[in-house]
Amino acid sequence: MALGEQIQTDIVKAMREKDVLRLSTLRMVKSALQLKEVEKMRPLEDAEILQMLQTLLKQRRESVEQFTKGGRTELADKETKEIAIIETYLPAGASDAEMVKAIDDAVAETGANSMKQMGAVVKAAKAKLEGKTVDGKILSDRVRERLSKLG
DSSP states (O other), rough: HHHHHHHHHHHHHHHHHHHHHHHHHHHHHHHHHHHHHHHHOOOOOHHHHHHHHHHHHHHHHHHHHHHHHHTHHHHHHHHHHHHHHHHHHHBBBBBBHHHHHHHHHHHHHHTOSSSSGHHHHHHHHHHTTSSBOHHHHHHHHHHHHHHHHHH
């Protein structure tokens, strides 16, 4: 079953089970996906849906941070629960060992020896971690740390 169909099926299931939080979260996801489909004027592929889910996760994490700073713990808790729901549709995240190996391989592959090649290393490392969920900020930070040891 395609990812978009799975989300629709889960919306119906959440309605039947009267799971209000799951239903509202999945409707928000479906709405974002439909908006992107209209923008692209074609149905989204699974890879594009995964990209959108990553974007939605990033937005939720930023919201949690802002709500926590603002002392709005009830809103931060709601966003945290939404993150957990959205994450169920993403593939497994890359382990620390996999990230280190991908970064090492990318550095060797690109011949990077300074921070100037950071973009190329990040791009190569992302390609090596294809199919895994990778937080771009964490990957960038690790690449920066690795390259700073070289330069």
